[in-house]
Amino acid sequence: xxxxxxxxxxxxxxxxxxxSGGTRLVEIRAVPVRPLQQLRRLATSQFETASPTPSPPPxxxxxxxxxxxxxxxxxxxxxxxxLPIRSNxxxxxxxxxxVFTMSTAxxxxxxxxxxxxxxxxxxxxxxxxxxxxGVGKGADRKEGEVWxxxxxxxxxxxxxxxxxxxxxxxxxxRANMELGPVSEAETEELDFVTDPTEVxxxxxxxxxxxxxxxxxxxxxxxxxxxxAHPLLPxxxxxxxxxxxxxxxRSTALSTVETSLDSYLSSVSRLPLALxxxxxxxxxxxxxxxxxxxxxxxxxGVNLNRxxxxxxxxxxxxxPALEKYFxxxxxxxxxxxxxxxxNAKITYAAELQSILRELLAESSGHRMELIIIALIAVEVVIxxxxxxxxxxxxxxxEGEKPATEHKRRx
Numbered sequence: 001x002x003x004x005x006x007x008x009x010x011x012x013x014x015x016x017x018x019x020s021g022g023t024r025l026v027e028i029r030a031v032p033v034r035p036l037q038q039l040r041r042l043a044t045s046q047f048e049t050a051s052p053t054p055s056p057p058p059x060x061x062x063x064x065x066x067x068x069x070x071x072x073x074x075x076x077x078x079x080x081x082x083l084p085i086r087s088n089x090x091x092x093x094x095x096x097x098x099v100f101t102m103s104t105a106x107x108x109x110x111x112x113x114x115x116x117x118x119x120x121x122x123x124x125x126x127x128x129x130x131x132x133x134g135v136g137k138g139a140d141r142k143e144g145e146v147w148x149x150x151x152x153x154x155x156x157x158x159x160x161x162x163x164x165x166x167x168x169x170x171x172x173x174r175a176n177m178e179l180g181p182v183s184e185a186e187t188e189e190l191d192f193v194t195d196p197t198e199v200x201x202x203x204x205x206x207x208x209x210x211x212x213x214x215x216x217x218x219x220x221x222x223x224x225x226x227x228a229h230p231l232l233p234x235x236x237x238x239x240x241x242x243x244x245x246x247x248x249r250s251t252a253l254s255t256v257e258t259s260l261d262s263y264l265s266s267v268s269r270l271p272l273a274l275x276x277x278x279x280x281x282x283x284x285x286x287x288x289x290x291x292x293x294x295x296x297x298x299x300g301v302n303l304n305r306x307x308x309x310x311x312x313x314x315x316x317x318x319p320a321l322e323k324y325f326x327x328x329x330x331x332x333x334x335x336x337x338x339x340x341x342n343a344k345i346t347y348a349a350e351l352q353s354i355l356r357e358l359l360a361e362s363s364g365h366r367m368e369l370i371i372i373a374l375i376a377v378e379v380v381i382x383x384x385x386x387x388x389x390x391x392x393x394x395x396x397e398g399e400k401p402a403t404e405h406k407r408r409x
Contacts, residue, residue: 082204094194097158101188103251105152106180113175122222131230135163153248186254188247200239202327209236213320242321246328253308260297287355294348308338
């Protein structure tokens, strides 16, 4: 309705301009409402227009798209908070770049990764960091920082999806370090910008790397080789670790969510089969496999080291890093997603109890049939062995000849 009114008003002003002999009037046109998910691209384009540097060439038409993350609604709700930073560039602010996270397996064996890492790689807490990793040569070379975590995820700062997939192919796959590889990688994407005059924080869907309070224990920081020339400031190294760990936890949770959804889809016909036929429609072996899969999900969410609920020990002593970590956790709604995941597992556990009862009932029924068959076989053997004697005892034919013999004598 608003679009029709705006069009009518525009037609009215056009007619008035023609009637006025060419006097310049303002023309009103209907402007379509941009969806909220386009605000991020709009703000980025405005930022690049305001900067003196030329805009980059458009991406190729056949570029593959990243798989949507499991929390797009949360990012859409917070995307508008980053618009003031995106649309108001300053001389101290760097270029807005991508933070791309990818999960390719349930776990990584980080010990197998060391032979393939460059010399500038450092181990910080439970993650490997490559301060400078690049793809391409010459003017086409693109470099970024990569964090690799044991929960099956890695985070790329300054690299997009194409470079992340190259890293997964050339490093992760070659190291043969994946435990429980997934059929389709889960991804998460945010943006970041460096500005030494700003406070390090997460604003909307934009990570701002600026100045941060000093660590309580500076000795935990690794020693960097001066010849490594890290791409990003060393001062924000702990903050990048906290942001990366939270992003890696989100994609790892997405992997469990996808696997659990596939499991629930595979057992979605069981209630209908039980109500219509009175049987689950699965063999005993298949039912046992379903029980094992559900136990694996519950263990992965609540019992493993990466249980998606606990705060890492490092942040108990470093409240500033805990703040960065929790900001991403809250933005991506990881705790609420974990609760929803546990609710699904609870439903699946109820279905598991039904399956267990069906297995017990099936086993008991089979044992009853075996016992009945054994009794029947015993009866047949007894009849064959003692049948004639029993027949004589019932009919009395064996007593008559003896009685007649006694009378003759």
